Amino acid sequence: MDKFVIHGGKELNGTVEISGAKNATLALMPAALLASGESVLYNTPELNDVFTMSKLLKQLGAEIQFENQVLKINSATVNNQIAPYEHVKKMRASVYVLGPLLTRYGFAKVSLPGGCAWGPRPINLHLEGLKKLGAEIELDEGYIIVKAKRLQGAKINFDKSSVGATGNILMASVLAKGTTVINNAAMEPEITNLVNFLLKMGAKIYGINTSILEIEGVDELHPAEIETIPDRIEAGTFLIAAAITKGNILIRGGIDAHLYAVLSKLEDAGMHIDVIGNDIRIDAQNIEPKSIDVSTGIFPGFPTDMQAQWLALMSVADSVSTVTDTIYTDRFSHVPELIRLGADISVQENNALIKGVKKLKGAKVMSTDLRASASLVLAGLVAEGVTEVLRVYHLDRGYQRLEEKLRQLGANIDRVAGQEF
Numbered sequence: 001m002d003k004f005v006i007h008g009g010k011e012l013n014g015t016v017e018i019s020g021a022k023n024a025t026l027a028l029m030p031a032a033l034l035a036s037g038e039s040v041l042y043n044t045p046e047l048n049d050v051f052t053m054s055k056l057l058k059q060l061g062a063e064i065q066f067e068n069q070v071l072k073i074n075s076a077t078v079n080n081q082i083a084p085y086e087h088v089k090k091m092r093a094s095v096y097v098l099g100p101l102l103t104r105y106g107f108a109k110v111s112l113p114g115g116c117a118w119g120p121r122p123i124n125l126h127l128e129g130l131k132k133l134g135a136e137i138e139l140d141e142g143y144i145i146v147k148a149k150r151l152q153g154a155k156i157n158f159d160k161s162s163v164g165a166t167g168n169i170l171m172a173s174v175l176a177k178g179t180t181v182i183n184n185a186a187m188e189p190e191i192t193n194l195v196n197f198l199l200k201m202g203a204k205i206y207g208i209n210t211s212i213l214e215i216e217g218v219d220e221l222h223p224a225e226i227e228t229i230p231d232r233i234e235a236g237t238f239l240i241a242a243a244i245t246k247g248n249i250l251i252r253g254g255i256d257a258h259l260y261a262v263l264s265k266l267e268d269a270g271m272h273i274d275v276i277g278n279d280i281r282i283d284a285q286n287i288e289p290k291s292i293d294v295s296t297g298i299f300p301g302f303p304t305d306m307q308a309q310w311l312a313l314m315s316v317a318d319s320v321s322t323v324t325d326t327i328y329t330d331r332f333s334h335v336p337e338l339i340r341l342g343a344d345i346s347v348q349e350n351n352a353l354i355k356g357v358k359k360l361k362g363a364k365v366m367s368t369d370l371r372a373s374a375s376l377v378l379a380g381l382v383a384e385g386v387t388e389v390l391r392v393y394h395l396d397r398g399y400q401r402l403e404e405k406l407r408q409l410g411a412n413i414d415r416v417a418g419q420e421f
């Protein structure tokens with residue numbers, strides 16, 4: 001299990017290229033199952049979660065080629081509709097294959113996702129939606145078994161906005177008979193990327209970028225090509241890296257429209273932000289971050305996937321701030337580790353109270369999940385002395401060569417491969 005060794009205190013300056021979005025890719029890949037033949041995903045990030053999804057699609061019989069960020073998926077050879085526990089337990093997004101397999105083959109058997117470092121992360125909205133479309137659903141020995149000769153369009157209302165459930169029902173409905181309406185659909189940019197891919201495959205979808213999607217089922221779709229959007233959470237993480245080290249970074253591929261809430265909070269905290277086309281410059285030189293309250297929300301609100309990173313920045317801000325996560329009630333496993341670095345944070349239910357400290361001091365800290373580990377790396381960049389972030393396999397799920405990109409910006413960070421430390 002690799003670790004990162006970081007010598008803190010270096011200001012980050014320079015230019016960084018943002019990779020394709022993990023959470024778009026994990027929806028686009030299963031969507032390729034909907035049409036027989038080879039679909040092509042451009043700007044695909046080289047991440048462990050993408051490799052996990054590739055293994056799952058190969059297990060279903062698809063042919064995969066992946067080089068230089070170009071991912072080719074040929075689903076003509078799919079001959080199996082069972083997603084086994086060993087894949088799903090590694091990555092919850094595996095449940096995204098439910099909708100495409102069911103609507104294309106009339107059957108799917110997918111392991112219930114295991115637990116997560118935080119949650120709860122149920123999939124009731126996915127299953128209720130499939131049921132509304134006419135699927136028979138059975139839970140057996142930890143597997144979800146869904147069957148339907150042909151799904152029938154239906155009116156579906158989500159009590160809660162859900163990215164995954166919106167993606168799954170969208171993919172199930174494009175080949176259903178008749179019209180489906182999804183009310184309270186998620187509007188995250190990754191869903192828009194998926195809608196654009198489905199439209200290129202010949203799907204009939206109306207209401208793109210809104211919370212009401214109308215889908216007119218068709219009998220068949222054809223393979224297509226799609227450009228994956230840049231990863232707004234990676235871009236946001238680098239924005240915080242500049243802010244926390246008082247640096248000046250140009251982020252290439254940081255689409256501002258995907259990050260308004262984060263950019264606005266960074267400006268409130270005193271940072272200078274310039275948007276130049278699809279690039280963002282953040283200048284934080286000699287700027288003491290102000291303590292600014294944040295409450296996460298669905299898009300276009302402040303993303304829950306940026307909550308841990310924001311907490312790291314607020315740990316060294318000038319006074320007191322609060323962070324509330326309205327999406328997940330207990331996504332604070334990074335807090336005890338930040339406290340080991342000298343942060344002053346207390347958590348009550350889904351609220352954190354952060355008293356900014358003058359400095360953090362390096363220590364060994366443990367990653368518990370993807371964004372928590374990003375938060376620890378950010379804190380390590382500014383902590384005095386050496387910070388060792390253990391179990392960075394969590395980080396490799398969602399960041400492509402993070403340590404190399406940070407080193408190119410001036411960080412003193414090395415990956416040390418090897419046994420459990």
Ligand code: EPZ
Pocket residue numbers: 022023024026092093119120121122123124125126127160161162163164165186304305327328370371398
């Ligand atoms: C997606 O997860 C992202 N993952 C997550 O990013 C992100 O945190 C989350 O959306 C919220 O933005 C991918 O896209 C692969 P949800 P998803 O369904 O789809 C509740 C990362 O770090 N809910 O939008 O699983 C749920 O408990 C990852 O990149 C139900 O109650 O999230 C949560 O409170 C972590 N029933 C809320 O909805 C359901 O059936 C939002 O969850 C589904 C969800």
